[in-house]
């Protein structure tokens with residue numbers, strides 16, 4: 222028996238469940254379970270990744286200068302106010318490490334991204350989960366839940382897995398209404414799928430207590446490489462850099478990410494395809510009699526009459542070689558989250574679902 226003590230809260234962490242990628246005995250799997258880009262990544266990013274293999278023996282730069290400059294240029298931001306991490310997950314981790322600890326509270330919402338309570342527990346803080354209003358973040362419920370001990374509020378906008386979004390006005394009043402000891406994290410993992418949305422950059426400029434996080438995993442199709450970034454005040458970035466490991470990003474990650482973000486034509490193509498296919502999925506799901514809120518992300522949430530029916534639909538999709546995401550752990554047992562695919566993928570998943578619905582009539 223070991224007498225090594227585990228830190229408080231660690232054993233309460235529910236392990237993160239990721240989208241499945243394989244179905245036993247099938248070669249033709251359509252994976253719509255992890256909100257990946259159906260077009261993959263920019264060919265320029267893949268080329269930069271390959272070229273980086275000439276430098277495998279070299280340590281990467283510690284300040285991510287080239288990548289931060291590229292992000293700053295493309296998004297019209299100041300490079301000194303950007304921090305990069307191993308996925309946006311790592312940037313979120315820097316935030317809790319630097320700003321929360323035992324006895325503190327971290328707020329996230331009813332159907333919010335499952336990493337938020339995990340991150341709270343990682344640092345011994347208590348996750349506080351506030352209700353949503355009809356699968357939408359409720360700014361008033363967040364305000365009401367804030368206490369002296371609240372350190373961080375996490376919201377994703379658009380949100381995962383609901384796909385819903387707060388308006389700019391709602392965001393503004395949420396940020397303005399939080400007391401000065403609370404940091405608001407605006408997670409913009411899906412921001413590029415919303416036409417004309419700055420992902421929360423303006424919010425960061427107007428409010429010193431807001432951090433925006435972003436990712437290369439979604440629209441840039443680099444989930445396998447793990448790159449994310451954050452934008453905040455110089456003071457906050459200075460704090461976060463103190464808990465970041467100096468060599469957290471490899472040469473390969475930085476090279477691919479820089480090429481990806483500079484390929485704005487590819488990004489635009491992906492956003493346009495997503496918007497078209499997402500509208501098609503929404504219309505078809507509604508025609509089938511399923512619930513489907515307006516989604517602002519690269520997935521839709523299909524709601525069935527019951528959890529039993531969602532489970533049966535999931536099983537029927539698997540029979541057809543299609544993997545989507547059950548979101549029971551997000552308090553949505555009656556729903557399936559389906560990543561928006563390309564034309565062929567969307568046709569295949571809609572046909573499979575239609576067969577299922579017809580057979581249930």
Ligand code: PMP
Nearest residue numbers: 308309310377381410436438449
């Ligand atoms: N935030 C949200 C809302 C997400 O859905 C995800 C990916 N599932 C992440 C952050 C983390 O993404 P990554 O670490 O790949 O950047």
